[in-house]
Amino acid sequence: MTGFDDWLNRELEECARVVGEDVRTYVARSVASRMVNEQRAAGGPGFIELMTHLAASGVFAVSAMPDTSETVNDPSRLRALYATGLLDTPPDEAFDRITRAAAAALDAPSSAVSLVDVDRQFFKSTVGMGDLSPEQRQTPLDRSVCQYALAKGTPLIIEDARIHPVFKNHPAVLDGTVVAYLGIPLVDDEQNAIGTLCVFDKEPRLWTTGHVQILGDFASLAAERAFGPGH
Template identity: 40%
Template sequence: MRATTVRFSDDLWALLEAEASNQGISAAQFVRDATIMRLGMLSAHRGDEHASLTLESLASGALAGRAPTTATLDAERLAELQRTGLLDTPPDATYDRIAGLAARLASAPVALISLVDADRQFFKSCVGLGEPWSTTRETPLSHSFCQHALDSDTPIVIEDARVHPLVRDNLAIRDLDVVAYLGIPLITAAGHTLGTLCVIDHKSRTWTPEQIDGLQVLTTSVVAEIQHTLGTGQ
């Protein structure tokens, strides 16, 4: 992969950033998508079928990486998430205690218990999160790393999000200063992943096996609380 530097006037860059924000993507992704579209038009005009097919594939991949995943929109998963009754509820001392332990165990400035809805993630607990996010306690999926855990039953381990192909265009890097991320899926007895227990750092770092194992142990406590809520209907 090649990196390049392109200079924009301040006015043009402001317009570009505003439109990218409206689309829920980063300015870099907006520029990349616009480049793909322009090259596609030129190759089609020249009748270059090979180039057109390559660009069509690139465009499809860019859009696919932006859209909610199949797991995110799974009806049974979303139904169980709703049955927990945890969305949009006030902070809870039990969940906050677990998140605090996670932050200390991983020596991380931020820890979250994130529940991933169809179009947002809600933080049942957030330790060390900056404003306005610690007040709103949610972000759109354009700012969610946790959504990627829905497709996996193993930890999501990211040492530097800025260069990681899964999340390098995610707006959480810019807006929440998420650089390193470790997320453990919250998998219910029914087999649905509702979100993650995760820790975040504002600089690149290596997560140790002990930290990963420790977070997995804490995750069992989060899931036990969720299962209790499901069992009592509260």
């Protein structure tokens, strides 16, 4: 690469090799990730346009991701999701208290209550993601990590997604949004999972059994709120 000495170029080649990419793809994705982070921080309308062009370019193209459609499209699950009446509703302080407490308890910069629909992920509550407009409170399903926790049915624990054999290919990992992730499904009495309570970080994390237990307790509170009287 121009401006790199031989040692830096060897290191670049090794970094690309570790994640299973050629140098050109590795550099393109790294530059795109920085563009995404800077546009997200700026908070302007250019972020959506940038993501649209990056999606069309294939820079963050997904490969070898598991198929979650059977669980996501399950009629019983969808009935449980829609019965909550939570999709496309404004932020709720009851959920915001849970995400704030989860982030603080696990010392995580970001937390969310996400709801997984057939074609999208809707954020009922977020911490560490800035002030989201109504349009930014949902993402296409292919950008959802939570769908995999939902399909798994048990806690999804990712300590460093960049070297994970499956999740290194996920768009939210490729653009630098998620490196470490811990998500607990939100389930009703019939074990229908409508979404997750999750915490995540842009740096690797070692999640302990204590972390899983604590987040599980907060997820139970979020589920009680989602499925309780009035929802």
